[in-house]
Amino acid sequence: MTNFRVPGRGRVQHGKPVTFTFDSKTFRGLEGDTVASALLANGVHLMGRSFKYHRPRGPVSAGSEEPNALVGTRRGKGQFEPNTRATVQEIWNGLQVNSQNKYPSLKFDIGAVNDRAYMLFSAGFYYKTFMWPKSFWDKVYEPFIRSAAGLGVSPSEPDPDHYASRYLHTDVLVVGAGPAGLAAARSAASAGLRVTLVDENAEAGGTLLSEPQVEINGQPAWTWLASELAELEKLGVRIMTRTTAIGYYHQNMVGLCQKLTDHLKTPDAATPRERLWRVRAGQVILAQGALEKPLVFDGNDRPGVMLAGAAQTYLNRYGVRVGSRAVVATSHDSAWYAAFDLAEAGTFVEAIVDTRQEPRSDLVTEAKRRGITVLAGYTVTGTSGRLRVSSVRVNKVQNGKVLEAETLTCDCLLMCGGWTPSLHLFSHTKGSLQWDPEAQTFLPDRKTEDCQIAGAGRGLWGIEAALTDGRDMGAACAKALGKSPAVASVSVGNDRPGTGVSHTELPTDLNPGKARAFVDYQNDVTAKDLRLAVREGMRSIEHVKRYTTNGMATDQGKMSNINGLNIAADALGKPQPQVGLTTFRPPYTPTTFGALAGYHRGDHFEVTRKTPIDGWAEAHGAVFEPVSQWRRAWYFPKPGEDMEEAVSRECRATRASLGIFDASTLGKIEVVGPDAVEFMNRMYTNPWTKLAPGRTRYGLLLGDDGFIRDDGVIGRLTNDRFHITTTTGGAARVLNMMEDYLQTEWPDLKVWLTSTTEQWSTIALNGPNARNLLEPFVEGLDLSDEAFPHMSIAECTVAGFPSRLFRVSFTGELGFEVNVPARYGRALWEKLFEAGQKYDICPYGTETMHVLRAEKGYIIVGQDTDGTVTPYDAGQGWAVGKTKPDFVGKRGLARPDLAAEGRKQLVGLLTKDGKTKLEEGAQIVFDPNQPIPMKMVGHVTSSYHSVAAGRPIAMALVEGGYSRMGETVYIPMPFGTVEATITGTVFYDPEGERLKL
Amino acid sequence: MLLIRCPYCEETLPEMEFTYAGEAHIVRPENPSDMSDEAWRDFLFIRSNVKGPHFERWRHSHGCARFFNAVRDTVSDRFLTTYKAGEPRPDLASLLSAAGQSESEK
């Protein structure tokens, strides 16, 4: 195999070989190589197959804009990443790299048959090809699209890496460490500002890394670079390489993704793979340079065809010649210098083909001096070679006429169609762009953020221009931040200034309808596709984009947007600014989900709130369920029990003797103040004025629309103090709503609200032996039914702990809820559990709680109600204080639709066979024989097997339910239609005798 | 992420600390029962949904927990000002001209 490495050249470590594999074959590169530069050094251009046509492709660029050379990298188990740019991934010993979109092999790929059927895949092919017949959709089209869609293969194992995130505040953030960025950082830092300089490359320097011939202030470029970086360090500039500014957000917040370990063979296990930075900057300087455009001609995607600037980078930065016989095709001066560099390094330059009739004379003279043929006023009309370009077809263009073809032999074709300022981040800010007719490109116009664009990003060309502009923009930022910077003069030698012209697809003497002239390489969009889209009626550039998918690949059209716009504008017969540009969106380059998720994965994805009694439940074998953010004991299975058996046992034990339940998650709000009762009257439906201290009441909270928001038992401790309980999930929402009314509608009320959910640990005791267990522990309170009847509250001590004791029941049994300060919760629980052994005390979880309450017809807000249910719909009309002049929701309840007949009402359902348990959420119909789609008249809200009733029970919202008692409804299910009878919602102890023990 | 100035804390803080709370200056009527169905419907549901400067409420949920008002341009997402609940609507014209001034200074 030929070696294309140029000894001693570039910034790679010539004495440090590195071996890696590509498609299981071992290759040798050097430390400092990317996958692409190392493969090119081995003469390998073919690195992938294209997405749609599976055409063989090689790298066209040397940077993150690369559309073709996408590979999969494997660093270890679970550490597979698809679609990595071979031009960015650095190599290390043992790195495994695989090509994509090929089967069975890269060189022989069956999918390439798509290429021959390309007529089928033209613009809009998804819309046209898969139209009909309808029956083909499931079996033919969808599987085809699914298997063909997507680039690469998704990783299938959990990602063992970890990711970090950080915030950073800086005076000036400079994006891009090329000459403009370096000079900007220097200006700002010299003025005494905190400066952060970031670059996506492995090292700082930007264009300087590809142009070592430049002399800055009398020093060779790389010498100047090293001393400048050292100077910046001394000035305290934070320099971050391998760090991509992925998005530019409001008020100068820029997101950075810093890659920390992908370039290392054995990273420190403590080092995160990537770190996401959220940077808030006083001023932002965008010094991102410009991206080279390809020329658009037939066969411009063949491996070996690449951007001239990329070839120059491979040579000067990596010491790699991309071929031994080059043709250079260009419409810009810059490619001439690439040709000269390559010629000097030993590549035979067959010809420089310039589309311009009269290229710059000094360039022509220099080419002639080197013996390079110059073909001026030429077009490129084709290439040949199966897996690598072997010749180029070029034609003289005279007076707009394409003359006969000449064939040039080569193993690489270096093209340049001009340069596009990289304004992606600027576009994220909605900064506007203005078409520059001279530069034939968009330049930044009106800014929305405190930022400056420096260097090639605003159309300036050459190292001297970049350095000067960077320096001045850095100074401008310093001034904006109130500093007076000193600016030094810059002198640059061997600079390579240049200009060029812009084209649509190049003219050809062949049938343009047959040309495979690619505009968007990654999405396989050709010039012909764009013209077809316009012919078929697409007028807006946004429609052209979506119809052809031009610019919609993972590179967001970094190379293709301006070429695409030129062609679309030409087809539309409109100037480019009238056609406009599509929007760029974050991220600038593809970003891992890991980086975005940061620490929020696994156990840290969401907080898990645990009660003080959680540890006891865990030790006693509880199965848990998440309830809002709480982890709650669901049931306590004994060995060999399944869920149903455990729940049945817990229900039986509680009703027979005694159950103990951790109710600590109940939301709690303390309402205090002279106007507390007035506030309660306004917030809740119920009247509170006559509720005596020491008594509790079921409270119902509505929105002003009249629908149920929350409920809970509320105790009045003193005249000016209420202890509210809310649903577990509703606590924060309810407090927010109360604060809203209190702060903004009734600021005159003297009331203070405090969330006390976590301050109290709440233990519920239920069952006929509840008092027998509790009584010996209580001091300062007579627990008898006469002294402390159902719905009472008192302060006392329980087992020596200060307590707020409720006599309340959510099971229908004699019940108490003991609130003690959270830190005593577990101790009290353990004392009660121990003493309860003589009553066969049974710990139960949320499932048993649900069953027991359903047997009594107690509703759960959010399960039996859904935000469209009024108190009357839910059978809670008794809780509405109709004589109060106002409360939140009172006027809402009088809205015509809420007062109308035939609303869905909460009823009980008993299945006729007495065995089938209905599914919660199942839809209900009155007539099971009606045609589909049937009229649905309600749904099942709660459904359980009830031990007490000896059969399944359910609650449901049914249209006009109250007037349909005893009627039959039908629940169509996949296994057949279930019949059920409408009943009341109380299935157990309807008289409530058991509460009064 | 936006930066929002809490008029109570008198500090400009990250959006994360705040919760949006709907359009501002919609006052709950003194006697809702006296209102027509149409007027009550408008109070509950009808919002201005402007393109441009919008009077809206925010709550400094993870700070002082106070509700306050803001004028935010719904096109640019830029806050023109924030002010305490109960204070009158600020004059839009002078807010806009102040914002325009700082815009042209850039």
Ligand SMILES: [Zn+2]
């Ligand atoms: Zn505040």
